[in-house]
Amino acid sequence: MKLYYHPVSTVSRPVMLFAADHGLQLETQVIDLFKGEHRQPTYLAINPSGQVPTLEDGDFRLTESSAILKYLAEKCGSRAYPTDERQRARVNEMMDWFNTGLYRDLGYGMTYGQTLPDYIYSDAVVQSAVLARAQQKSKHWLGILDQNLLGAGKPFVCGDAITLADYLGVCFLTLGEVVHLKFDAYPNVTRWINAMKARPNWAKVNEGFYQYFVGAYKDGRFVAL
Numbered sequence: 001m002k003l004y005y006h007p008v009s010t011v012s013r014p015v016m017l018f019a020a021d022h023g024l025q026l027e028t029q030v031i032d033l034f035k036g037e038h039r040q041p042t043y044l045a046i047n048p049s050g051q052v053p054t055l056e057d058g059d060f061r062l063t064e065s066s067a068i069l070k071y072l073a074e075k076c077g078s079r080a081y082p083t084d085e086r087q088r089a090r091v092n093e094m095m096d097w098f099n100t101g102l103y104r105d106l107g108y109g110m111t112y113g114q115t116l117p118d119y120i121y122s123d124a125v126v127q128s129a130v131l132a133r134a135q136q137k138s139k140h141w142l143g144i145l146d147q148n149l150l151g152a153g154k155p156f157v158c159g160d161a162i163t164l165a166d167y168l169g170v171c172f173l174t175l176g177e178v179v180h181l182k183f184d185a186y187p188n189v190t191r192w193i194n195a196m197k198a199r200p201n202w203a204k205v206n207e208g209f210y211q212y213f214v215g216a217y218k219d220g221r222f223v224a225l
């Protein structure tokens, strides 16, 4: 199987971490987002959305990180995507929760909204209002994650064992490090992030992210949580 990805990409990182943790031997090709390679005809023929990641398994192509994670987990029989229908539904639920709620506000709103030109409003009043909304909603999601979804005694978001939802979710949360977001006010979230960061493959998989994305903005001033 072949994965088109970029090491800095928020949604490539969970796929790379999952693959590393499961010893999956994926052929990889970096699509250089910084050089605009994702907008070139060659890559658009592979993924018309011009985004990474894309997985190829023979003549089968799959986009969307969530779908790719589920496909890989199914292929290798990973316990991170349980077969019990209710446990699996819970994993799906949490992946959607992260992807459609928290990522929108903490990722697109607070992080991309302060770093990537495509997501920054040129009108200062609009920019400030949009950021304030993203900040308020991010706090809302973080409070729920901390108190309701994780809570005091739950190691991972779906229970005692790691699932695909942890792989996906932790990459959305750590994206906030680019704009110096601190999660100290959310002790259960902090504990969970630290547990995910302690995984043996975390540092290697996330090296590019910390060097080229977090590192690029280390001296920036940003709206915090």
Ligand SMILES: N[C@@H](CCC(=O)N[C@@H](CS)C(=O)NCC(=O)O)C(=O)O
Binding pocket: 008, 009, 010, 011, 012, 033, 038, 050, 051, 052, 053, 063, 064, 065, 066
């Ligand atoms: N919903 C997609 C999002 C893919 C996505 O936004 N990828 C980003 C990198 S994190 C990208 O390729 N951005 C380039 C662009 O949109 O121009 C997924 O989960 O795979």
